[in-house]
Amino acid sequence: MPAATAHLIPPPEEAAPTTRDRILEEAARSFREIGYQKTTVADIARTLKMSPANVYRFFESKKAINEAVVERLTGEIEAMIAAIADTPKLGAPERLSRIVTALHDDSRRRFEAHPRVHEMVEAAMSESWAVCQAHVDRIGAVLARVVADGVREGAFAVTDPKSAASCIHAAITRYCHPVLVNRQPDRVEPPLPVMIAFLLGALRQPPRDAER
Amino acid sequence: MPAATAHLIPPPEEAAPTTRDRILEEAARSFREIGYQKTTVADIARTLKMSPANVYRFFESKKAINEAVVERLTGEIEAMIAAIADTPKLGAPERLSRIVTALHDDSRRRFEAHPRVHEMVEAAMSESWAVCQAHVDRIGAVLARVVADGVREGAFAVTDPKSAASCIHAAITRYCHPVLVNRQPDRVEPPLPVMIAFLLGALRQPPRDAER
Numbered sequence: 001m002p003a004a005t006a007h008l009i010p011p012p013e014e015a016a017p018t019t020r021d022r023i024l025e026e027a028a029r030s031f032r033e034i035g036y037q038k039t040t041v042a043d044i045a046r047t048l049k050m051s052p053a054n055v056y057r058f059f060e061s062k063k064a065i066n067e068a069v070v071e072r073l074t075g076e077i078e079a080m081i082a083a084i085a086d087t088p089k090l091g092a093p094e095r096l097s098r099i100v101t102a103l104h105d106d107s108r109r110r111f112e113a114h115p116r117v118h119e120m121v122e123a124a125m126s127e128s129w130a131v132c133q134a135h136v137d138r139i140g141a142v143l144a145r146v147v148a149d150g151v152r153e154g155a156f157a158v159t160d161p162k163s164a165a166s167c168i169h170a171a172i173t174r175y176c177h178p179v180l181v182n183r184q185p186d187r188v189e190p191p192l193p194v195m196i197a198f199l200l201g202a203l204r205q206p207p208r209d210a211e212r
Numbered sequence: 213m214p215a216a217t218a219h220l221i222p223p224p225e226e227a228a229p230t231t232r233d234r235i236l237e238e239a240a241r242s243f244r245e246i247g248y249q250k251t252t253v254a255d256i257a258r259t260l261k262m263s264p265a266n267v268y269r270f271f272e273s274k275k276a277i278n279e280a281v282v283e284r285l286t287g288e289i290e291a292m293i294a295a296i297a298d299t300p301k302l303g304a305p306e307r308l309s310r311i312v313t314a315l316h317d318d319s320r321r322r323f324e325a326h327p328r329v330h331e332m333v334e335a336a337m338s339e340s341w342a343v344c345q346a347h348v349d350r351i352g353a354v355l356a357r358v359v360a361d362g363v364r365e366g367a368f369a370v371t372d373p374k375s376a377a378s379c380i381h382a383a384i385t386r387y388c389h390p391v392l393v394n395r396q397p398d399r400v401e402p403p404l405p406v407m408i409a410f411l412l413g414a415l416r417q418p419p420r421d422a423e424r
Contacts, residue, residue, distance in 0.1 A: 125395065140401075166402040167410035171383035179391055183337065189352075190378040198379035202414030 020058045022048055028069045036066060036119040063123070067131050070124045074135035077106055078142070085142050092150030093203075096168070097196045099146065103139070104175040104192055111182040121178040140169050147203065156203040168199050232270045234260055236284060239277045248278060248331040275335070279343050282336045286347035289318055290354070297354050304362030305415075308380070309408045311358065315351070316387040316404055323394045333390040352381050359415065368415040380411055 017025065026047050030039040041062055045052040059065045081099045090098075111117055125132050144165035150156035158164040174180060175192055190198075229237065238259050242251040253274050257264040271277045293311045302310075323329055337344055356377035362368035370376040386392060387404055402410075 163402055163406060164410065167407050170386045170400075170402060170407055171411075173386040173389075173392070174382045177385075177392065180385070180389065188382075190375055190382060194375060195379050195382055198376065198414050199383075201417035202410050205413035205417050 019050075019054070023055055023058055023065065024068055024072060027065045028072070031066070031069060031120040032114040032117055035116040036062075036123045041065070063127050066120060066123055067128045069120065070128065070131050070135075074131075074138075077103070078135070078138050080106065081139065081142050085146050091155055092146050092153055093155050093200050096143070096146050096150070096200065096203075099143065100168070100172050100175070100196055100199075101192060103172065104181075107176045107178060107181040111178065115182070118178065118182075125179075136169075140166055143169055150203060157205060158203055164203055167202070171195070171199055231262075231266070235267055235270055235277065236280055240281045240284070243278070243281060243332040244326040244329055247328040248335045253277070275339050278332060278335055279340045281332065282340065282343050282347075285322075286343075286350075289315070290347070290350050292318065293351065293354050297358050303367055304358050304365055305367050305412050308355070308358050308362070308412070308415075311355065312380070312384050312387070312408055312411075313404060315384065316393075319388045319390060319393040323390065327394070330390065330394075337391075348381075352378055355381055362415060369417060370415055376415060379414070383407070383411055 023044060026044050027039065030044060030047070034043075039062070041055050041059075042052050044065070045055045048055075055065075059068065080102055084098045084102060085095055087095055087098075140162075144162045147156060147158065147165045147168070148161040151158060151161055156164070172195070175188065175195070235256060238256050239251065242256060242259075246255075251274070253267050253271075254264050256277070257267045260267075267277075271280065292314055296310045296314060297307055299307055299310075352374075356374045359368060359370065359377045359380070360373040363370060363373055368376070384407070387400065387407070
């Protein structure tokens with residue numbers, strides 16, 4: 001395309017956002033900066049110079065807007081860890097380690113930059129549990145895939161990758177859960193690399209039922 | 213002691229509570245039933261038929277009362293798990309398993325019975341972190357002791373029992389942390405016994421540093 005006309009036709013990734021996208025973008029900004037509780041649909045409409053009725057054409061409630069905002073945010077996290085899970089020529093233990101580290105770093109970064117994101121997450125957890133659960137399930141599925149890869153590679157010895165992955169997932173709650181991640185952030189014991197090494201050790205051993 | 217006079221001299225464990233004890237008892241009841249936020253020092257004094265000034269002779273603030281209430285509560289939990297840690301003739305894996313189960317059951321029971329206990333815990337976590345940290349450290353010390361026992365017994369293979377115990381402690385956050393334990397209580401994945409078996413597996417393997 002000649003340079004002189006290129007600016008007339010925006011490339012696809014810069015295409016004008018739809019009204020729905022603009023509402024989500026503004027809602028996400030307001031939830032981050034002002035907080036979920038203090039943001040009203042009327043505020044969102046006013047900032048976008050549209051009527052509240054127009055916002056309601058796309059979302060039936062603030063709760064529905066929040067669900068879409070949370071789905072977009074969790075979608076980003078899921079895409080990030082899926083990319084790590086798919087890294088070629090990297091052993092499963094290292095991919096698992098990078099995924100857990102990425103989840104931790106992402107969670108801390110998000111909440112340090114915007115402490116009010118907590119309100120949005122709390123609202124989602126209390127009002128829209130299905131959205132949160134679906135995210136948790138998708139993260140769990142990626143972890144299970146990498147654990148299964150590790151079993152095939154001979155790095156892990158677990159008999160049930162899905163169950164082992166759910167153990168890993170639960171075990172990293174302290175490091176990744178939005179409700180905990182920024183509590184006393186300077187002192188998370190043990191440091192994450194120590195925890196990851198410990199959990200990888202568990203994956204090398206099939207759990208025994210009869211311990212008693 | 214003849215039965216006819218026994219009621220005149222209360223046995224030591226039934227001795228009249230001190231004023232300090234009565235204040236703590238009433239504060240704990242009010243924090244549980246009315247909530248930390250809505251309880252005032254004046255309310256506590258009124259219920260005990262004493263002046264607020266008298267309460268302040270023992271505690272300089274509501275925060276100081278809460279710290280004492282939380283210390284008593286955490287002391288009960290610590291005594292409970294220390295008793296399990298000291299159970300004679302029980303292998304370390306089984307003692308560890310029982311400790312984790314007891315922490316989980318205790319946490320759920322407390323918060324199911326009195327959801328408003330959360331307010332008290334939140335207040336302690338934000339205003340009196342040292343009290344919470346001391347509790348976490350004491351639980352960690354008991355776990356480390358049992359892990360070290362397991363190494364001596366030949367059941368565990370970790371090289372650093374204290375570090376391994378801190379991994380166990382962090383890994384059970386999802387099951388024991390007061391802020392999480394009653395969120396979606398019907399669906400904690402994986403079930404705790406599966407998680408415990410997984411973690412015991414990790415203890416049988418020394419973690420390796422060089423995974424990459």
